[in-house]
Amino acid sequence: MIKVLFDLKKEYYFTSLYPLYLQLSKDPKYKIYFRAGKDHKRVLSILLIKQKSEIEARLKKKGLRITNSTTGFDLVICGDVLKHPQKYGEVTRIHLDHGVGTKTLRIRNIKKQKDYHYHVFLEGNCWFDYIKKLGWENIADFYITGLPKLDPFFWNGFFDNAKLIRELGLDTKKKTVLFAPSYKPSCIKFVQSRITELLPDHNLIIKLHPYSWSGKYAPHSQHRFYEKLAKKHPFVFLIGKEDFDIYPYLSLADTLISDTSSVINEFLALGKFGIIYVLPESQLKHSDGMESVSIAPKDWLKGAFPHMYKPEDLLTAVKTALNPTDKMKQKLKEYRQYFFTGLDGKSSQRVKAKIDDIMKERS
Numbered sequence: 001m002i003k004v005l006f007d008l009k010k011e012y013y014f015t016s017l018y019p020l021y022l023q024l025s026k027d028p029k030y031k032i033y034f035r036a037g038k039d040h041k042r043v044l045s046i047l048l049i050k051q052k053s054e055i056e057a058r059l060k061k062k063g064l065r066i067t068n069s070t071t072g073f074d075l076v077i078c079g080d081v082l083k084h085p086q087k088y089g090e091v092t093r094i095h096l097d098h099g100v101g102t103k104t105l106r107i108r109n110i111k112k113q114k115d116y117h118y119h120v121f122l123e124g125n126c127w128f129d130y131i132k133k134l135g136w137e138n139i140a141d142f143y144i145t146g147l148p149k150l151d152p153f154f155w156n157g158f159f160d161n162a163k164l165i166r167e168l169g170l171d172t173k174k175k176t177v178l179f180a181p182s183y184k185p186s187c188i189k190f191v192q193s194r195i196t197e198l199l200p201d202h203n204l205i206i207k208l209h210p211y212s213w214s215g216k217y218a219p220h221s222q223h224r225f226y227e228k229l230a231k232k233h234p235f236v237f238l239i240g241k242e243d244f245d246i247y248p249y250l251s252l253a254d255t256l257i258s259d260t261s262s263v264i265n266e267f268l269a270l271g272k273f274g275i276i277y278v279l280p281e282s283q284l285k286h287s288d289g290m291e292s293v294s295i296a297p298k299d300w301l302k303g304a305f306p307h308m309y310k311p312e313d314l315l316t317a318v319k320t321a322l323n324p325t326d327k328m329k330q331k332l333k334e335y336r337q338y339f340f341t342g343l344d345g346k347s348s349q350r351v352k353a354k355i356d357d358i359m360k361e362r363s
Contacts, residue, residue, distance in 0.1 A: 002030050002359055005073040005088075009037040011055045012210045012244040013079030016098040019148035019348040020077065027352075030075075033067040034059050037083070075359065081109040085116040092362060094355060095120040095140070100147055100269070101262030102293040102300060107131055108286070111139050119358060121351050123147040123265075124340040130294045143354055146340060146347030150269050152247060154345030159251040168205070168237050175322055176203040178253035180246060182261040183211040185284065185292075187277035187308075188222050191257065192229075194311040198318065199235050205253065206230070207239045207246050209261070255321040257308075260284070260293055268301065269340055273321040273332065276300055277308045304331035 004024060006017050024030045036055040056066050070087045079098035082088060095118040097106045107130075110118055118140045122128055128144055131137050152158045170176060177198055181188045186209075198204050206229075212222035223241070230238035239249065246263060250256065256267045256274035267274040278297040286292050293300075298307065304324075306317040324332070336343070342350065 002075060003073045004030050004032045005067070005070070005076045005091075006032065006034045007037075007070075007076055007078045007082060008034060008055070008059075009078065009080055009083055010098070010210070011036065011051070011058075013098040014059075015245050015247060016079045016096055016147070016149040017077060019151040020096065020351055023148075023348045023352040024355075032065060033069075033073075034064045035067055035070065074362075075355070080106070081113050081118070082116070085113055092358060093118045094351075096148060096351070098149070099262030100149065100265045101260065102265070102295045103260060103262070104286075104290060104292055104294050107134070107136060108290065111136055114139060117141075119143070119354075121145050121147060121354075122341075123150065123347075124338065126339045127294070143351075144341050145350040145354065146342035146344075148348035148351055150266070150340070150343065151345045151348050153251065153270055154343060159248050161252045164248055164252050168203075170203045170237070171235065174201065174203050174235070175254040176205060176252060177318060178205045178207060178249050178256045180207045180249070180256060180258050180261060180263045181209065181212075181277075182259050183209040183222065185260060185279050186212075186222070187257075187259040187279060188212070188225075190277065190279075190311050191314065192225055194314045196229070196233065197315055199233055202318070203235055203237065204233075205237045205239065205249055207249050208241075210241070210244050255318060257314075257318075260297065264301070264305070265339060268305075268332065268336055269343055271332065271336060273305060273324050273328065275306050275308060275317045275321050301331075301335055304328050304335055 006021060008014055021032065024032060036052050036059060038052050059066055071089050073091050075092045075094065076088055077094040077096065079096060093116065100123045110120065120140045120142050122142060122144050123146055125144060128142055131142065165172060179191065179195065206226050208223055208226065226238050230236045250263060250266055250270060256263060257277065258264050258274065259277045259279055264274055264276055276297060284292045306320040308314065308317050
């Protein structure tokens with residue numbers, strides 16, 4: 001029996017880990033547990049409140065086995081590096097990043113934990129080429145398998161767009177725009193001055209980052225403006241903070257507006273055209289000077305996804321994304337092949353097969 005811990009430092013990492021859980025749960029040699037993090041939210045601008053018990057209740061409702069322990073496991077699977085890796089002991093660490101974007105934090109965190117070995121699964125060649133460019137290809141074992149997180153996009157019938165349209169009350173005669181910014185750096189304030197220009201000709205779905213709701217890493221103003229907007233306009237649909245899974249809305253949307261968020265690449269994986277808001281370059285560095293993104297936003301998916309540099313670009317960018325040229329379609333195809341391996345719904349099977357091999361070697 002192999003004891004497995006799925007470590008949820010943040011609840012929204014669940015989406016990235018769930019497809020692999022489904023694969024491992026079919027194999028009786030794996031006994032699986034989930035451990036929830038504290039996932040604080042800020043209230044009254046000062047107090048940080050733990051949400052651990054609420055998260056555990058939601059996990060139990062899904063029929064999952066919950067634990068508070070970090071020891072006694074053979075295998076730990078995480079959506080980011082472990083917060084206190086020493087607490088987990090001598091365990092095999094599987095890293096499935098919770099995003100598939102360009103933020104360098106995913107590899108930077110692994111480099112910072114140089115004394116702890118990770119088996120890291122990547123979505124395609126683009127990311128491994130960047131890691132080699134840094135000279136970091138030996139800091140972990142890397143596997144280009146595709147990421148399980150993307151699998152549900154390619155499972156027939158997994159997302160029911162017709163049902164979601166009915167639940168939201170979308171106008172089927174209109175194209176649907178999904179606004180899904182990151183929390184930091186973010187285009188939230190830039191876009192809000194113009195976003196109502198999309199109305200009433202489009203359905204507008206707004207899906208904020210979980211941190212935009214909690215108040216810990218971003219101000220509460222990030223969600224308050226859009227709450228007021230949704231109350232005022234009938235064609236604005238704000239997705240609630242308890243719904244952290246953006247994938248059903250990516251599947252549904254005709255186009256997407258974002259900034260540095262991984263949802264840009266996830267929209268690319270679907271073969272659809274999104275819009276990238278290019279933020280001021282001064283915001284795109286870590287405190288030590290390292291670039292916070294692996295590709296400069298102005299160059300990211302250039303020629304395929306329209307780019308916005310100022311709020312006034314909004315309507316033109318949306319029109320371009322909804323009416324792509326043949327050149328845009330060809331560029332999208334090229335990027336999709338380079339950024340991703342195996343967009344076939346079977347990445348979780350490939351990752352599971354590799355884990356089987358790793359655990360055999362360990363025994």
